[in-house]
Amino acid sequence: MLVKLAWNGMKSKRKDYIVLLTGLVMAIAIFYMFQTLALNKGFTSDYAMINSMQLIFNVGSVLLAAVTFFYILYTNTFLLSLRQKEYGVFMLLGAKKRYIKNLMFVENMLIGIIALIIGVAVGIGLSALVARLIMGQMNVSLDGYQSFYTPSMLVTFGFFLFLFFVTSIWNHVRLSKIEVLDLVNADAKADKTVMKEKANIITIIAGIISLMIGYVSLIFMEQLREIGVFSSAIMTTLGTYLIFSSFIPMIVKCLKYNRKWNEKGIQSFTFSQLMFRVHSLKKLLATVAMLIALGAGAISGGLAFKNNGEITVDRTMVYDTTIHTPSAEEENIIDKIPFIEESEYRYKADGEFDYFLKEDLEDQRPLINTEMVRESTEVKRLEAALPDEKDSLRDVQDKARNGSFEMEHEWSLFLNTLQDTYTNQPLIVSQNVYEDIESEEQTVFVGKTDDFMAYTDQWAALDEIKQEQMDTETAEESYGVTSKYAMYKSYDTVATGTVFMGFFLGVAFLAMMASCLMFKVLSGANQDISRYEMLRKIGVKKKLLERSVYKELFLVFLFPAILGVTHVLIGMNMFSFIIYEPYYRIWVSIALFILIYALYYLLTVKMYKEMVLPDKDV
Amino acid sequence: MTYSVVDVRNVDKVYGKKNENKYRALQDISFSIHEGEFIGIMGASGSGKTTLLNVISTLDKVTQGDIEIAGTNITAMNQDALAEFRAQKLGFIFQDFNLLESMTVYENIALPLFLQNITGKKGKERVENVADILDIKDILDKYPAIISGGQKQRTAAARALVHDPNIILADEPTGALDSNNAASLLETLKQLNEDHNVSIMMVTHDALSASYCQRILFLEDGDLYKEIQRTGTREEFFKEILDELAEAGKKKL
Numbered sequence: 001m002l003v004k005l006a007w008n009g010m011k012s013k014r015k016d017y018i019v020l021l022t023g024l025v026m027a028i029a030i031f032y033m034f035q036t037l038a039l040n041k042g043f044t045s046d047y048a049m050i051n052s053m054q055l056i057f058n059v060g061s062v063l064l065a066a067v068t069f070f071y072i073l074y075t076n077t078f079l080l081s082l083r084q085k086e087y088g089v090f091m092l093l094g095a096k097k098r099y100i101k102n103l104m105f106v107e108n109m110l111i112g113i114i115a116l117i118i119g120v121a122v123g124i125g126l127s128a129l130v131a132r133l134i135m136g137q138m139n140v141s142l143d144g145y146q147s148f149y150t151p152s153m154l155v156t157f158g159f160f161l162f163l164f165f166v167t168s169i170w171n172h173v174r175l176s177k178i179e180v181l182d183l184v185n186a187d188a189k190a191d192k193t194v195m196k197e198k199a200n201i202i203t204i205i206a207g208i209i210s211l212m213i214g215y216v217s218l219i220f221m222e223q224l225r226e227i228g229v230f231s232s233a234i235m236t237t238l239g240t241y242l243i244f245s246s247f248i249p250m251i252v253k254c255l256k257y258n259r260k261w262n263e264k265g266i267q268s269f270t271f272s273q274l275m276f277r278v279h280s281l282k283k284l285l286a287t288v289a290m291l292i293a294l295g296a297g298a299i300s301g302g303l304a305f306k307n308n309g310e311i312t313v314d315r316t317m318v319y320d321t322t323i324h325t326p327s328a329e330e331e332n333i334i335d336k337i338p339f340i341e342e343s344e345y346r347y348k349a350d351g352e353f354d355y356f357l358k359e360d361l362e363d364q365r366p367l368i369n370t371e372m373v374r375e376s377t378e379v380k381r382l383e384a385a386l387p388d389e390k391d392s393l394r395d396v397q398d399k400a401r402n403g404s405f406e407m408e409h410e411w412s413l414f415l416n417t418l419q420d421t422y423t424n425q426p427l428i429v430s431q432n433v434y435e436d437i438e439s440e441e442q443t444v445f446v447g448k449t450d451d452f453m454a455y456t457d458q459w460a461a462l463d464e465i466k467q468e469q470m471d472t473e474t475a476e477e478s479y480g481v482t483s484k485y486a487m488y489k490s491y492d493t494v495a496t497g498t499v500f501m502g503f504f505l506g507v508a509f510l511a512m513m514a515s516c517l518m519f520k521v522l523s524g525a526n527q528d529i530s531r532y533e534m535l536r537k538i539g540v541k542k543k544l545l546e547r548s549v550y551k552e553l554f555l556v557f558l559f560p561a562i563l564g565v566t567h568v569l570i571g572m573n574m575f576s577f578i579i580y581e582p583y584y585r586i587w588v589s590i591a592l593f594i595l596i597y598a599l600y601y602l603l604t605v606k607m608y609k610e611m612v613l614p615d616k617d618v
Numbered sequence: 619m620t621y622s623v624v625d626v627r628n629v630d631k632v633y634g635k636k637n638e639n640k641y642r643a644l645q646d647i648s649f650s651i652h653e654g655e656f657i658g659i660m661g662a663s664g665s666g667k668t669t670l671l672n673v674i675s676t677l678d679k680v681t682q683g684d685i686e687i688a689g690t691n692i693t694a695m696n697q698d699a700l701a702e703f704r705a706q707k708l709g710f711i712f713q714d715f716n717l718l719e720s721m722t723v724y725e726n727i728a729l730p731l732f733l734q735n736i737t738g739k740k741g742k743e744r745v746e747n748v749a750d751i752l753d754i755k756d757i758l759d760k761y762p763a764i765i766s767g768g769q770k771q772r773t774a775a776a777r778a779l780v781h782d783p784n785i786i787l788a789d790e791p792t793g794a795l796d797s798n799n800a801a802s803l804l805e806t807l808k809q810l811n812e813d814h815n816v817s818i819m820m821v822t823h824d825a826l827s828a829s830y831c832q833r834i835l836f837l838e839d840g841d842l843y844k845e846i847q848r849t850g851t852r853e854e855f856f857k858e859i860l861d862e863l864a865e866a867g868k869k870k871l
Contacts, residue, residue: 260738263737264735265733265735266729268728269721272720272721534712539705541697542697
């Protein structure tokens with residue numbers, strides 16, 4: 001009987017329950033997706049760019065759990081608002097409180113369990129999909145990632161069952177304190193929006209100052225180091241909360257006080273609704289802004305790490321390829337690549353020294369990266385003088401052995417990058433000495449294109465040939481190829497893992513936050529129904545009311561978005577001392593954020609509209 | 619003879635779809651409201667008062683018949699046109715005030731004006747004008763949450779009046795008021811009707827409220843079975859109404 005009553009009650013409000021269930025399923029799916037990464041320690045440590053990756057995931061788990069907790073509380077309030085009147089009527093009719101409490105408990109657990117089963121299934125599907133998408137996009141395979149991961153499933157089940165249990169108990173307690181009449185008349189409550197001017201201005205100033213301090217700490221993170229990490233985290237968060245409790249309401253107020261705007265159509269109603277909403281949602285909006293920043297930041301961070309690969313290799317190696325005595329096959333490939341700079345240097349090797357021909361170096365002065373010698377990095381022509389050796393070959397060898405062979409530092413650095421083996425000491429000798437060396441003459445080709453990334457296929461082909469050569473030359477297991485491309489490749493694999501994790505982290509936060517906002521808005525919709533009905537009665541066209549809903553919710557969604565994106569834009573500075581270009585493709589994360597956020601916005605509007613503007617005749 | 623603001627001709631309202639249990643809420647109803655008339659609709663719960671009010675206020679469609687308001691036949695209009703029509707020609711007073719708590723009294727009253735793009739000085743003048751008539755000029759800047767029930771209903775009345783509608787439709791306007799506030803509101807409505815020639819149609823089941831009207835239509839089971847016209851004092855009219863209600867009650871015994 002108990003279950004049947006609960007079930008019938010749920011059926012009567014099917015649409016609302018579908019909304020509720022969808023929200024829960026999303027939350028569970030996201031939580032599960034996140035856990036597939038967080039708990040898979042083998043995977044995260046294999047692909048981690050920074051050794052604190054596991055820490056980030058632990059912190060992320062705690063944060064996500066906290067957000068989820070509040071989310072469940074919101075959905076629970078929503079649930080209670082759906083049912084309280086009915087429960088009130090049951091009680092009026094003489095149902096015992098205990099009975100109602102049990103009914104509620106059964107209902108909560110029932111919804112929870114249904115949501116859990118669907119949620120985990122969706123989570124498995126989603127994580128498999130995302131993993132495949134990312135792997136396809138980045139053209140790598142992420143070994144070790146499992147979308148169907150038992151520990152994550154256990155944790156998800158445990159966590160949510162616990163949450164549902166807690167909220168059920170919470171409802172139990174709440175219901176104990178509440179009187180019958182409160183339940184029956186739960187709808188009729190007035191909202192007050194009182195604002196104290198003076199206190200407000202102080203809060204605004206405090207908010208702006210703390211935000212400024214937070215931003216400054218983010219920008220000068222490199223100088224401030226540990227202090228910066230703390231001050232930026234604390235001050236930015238504090239500033240965000242203060243701004244949302246003071247500045248944003250003031251903006252809305254200003255909008256309202258602009259007579260021309262306020263008195264246009266039902267704009268006064270829109271602004272009033274907005275005002276009320278901004279007040280009641282200020283803490284949530286601030287949290288949303290912060291988590292948007294974290295989410296978008298995680299995605300941008302991952303992408304910037306990935307991009308860092310190209311820049312890193314560009315800075316360590318000026319030339320895109322270095323080939324010793326190119327074979328016909330290699331020549332073939334090289335010929336097809338449009339190098340903007342290419343040189344070929346002759347040298348001889350005798351097992352102890354590599355003798356480079358001075359005249360070749362003189363005629364084709366190479367490019368070097370100044371980072372090797374100075375702090376700043378730029379590519380420049382090597383201008384240093386070449387050693388002016390007049391000694392015979394024997395003298396040169398002797399000098400080199402006792403360390404008195406003199407060569408400009410930049411030259412030795414450059415020659416090191418040319419050498420195939422690091423055991424030989426590079427020397428520069430002039431033509432006449434060079435001719436005395438009995439070893440076979442070899443050449444080394446270096447080439448630079450205008451865009452390293454445009455010819456990855458060719459670099460890969462060259463590396464493959466090289467690898468084959470090395471395998472045949474040495475019987476035992478040879479070392480891997482150490483080309484620029486190989487270096488890029490090994491960096492990239494790890495970075496892709498980071499992107500993947502950043503993406504999960506980011507999407508999880510963004511989606512959770514947006515659904516939190518959605519439910520908070522929707523759980524208040526019941527109170528708005530009568531307002532919209534009245535407006536319709538006094539002759540406001542439905543289209544106008546719809547537009548009002550769109551506008552109001554747009555602004556509600558917009559405020560945290562602006563602040564959150566600003567946080568990200570400034571916050572990425574933080575990475576400037578580990579990543580060369582922290583702002584690389586920041587638009588990707590911002591676009592992704594906007595996409596997710598816009599979807600939630602439209603969904604919220606749609607559901608809100610269905611609640612306050614039902615589709616009946618008139 | 620003054621011309622009629624509302625003309626209801628042979629109106630039927632049937633609830634329930636085809637092949638379902640049908641319920642005839644209004645049965646062949648015809649009557650007119652003249653300009654400047656204060657008319658009351660009385661009847662027990664379920665007699666069809668609210669349905670009648672809803673079809674006249676264009677919130678519900680009639681199944682058959684015609685309704686003409688201020689010379690416009692509303693039965694054939696589409697939703698948007700009806701909304702516009704309501705906004706311009708009708709004023710509403712609801713039982714539970716239906717004020718918007720997040721807006722000041724001023725904004726609540728001015729809302730119908732904003733809808734018609736009457737803003738700025740012109741709008742302010744008109745709001746202050748009706749506020750003056752309804753004696754709520756001092757609370758214009760306040761929010762509904764902190765004013766009394768009587769003031770709330772006066773605010774609602776001001777909102778119904780501000781855009782100069784052809785007729786004010788009041789649905790149990792005193793239902794949520796104590797007797798003092800109720801009397802004061804009814805006095806105000808009467809005054810509006812007499813001094814400003816505002817046409818009012820009020821739905822009520824309370825004889826005392828009804829006694830403020832000039833003419834009362836009695837409704838039962840969707841049928842307009844009687845109408846009485848006030849000829850003498852309000853006290854006499856009140857008795858007449860009570861008698862009529864008692865008469866109707868007796869028939870059912």
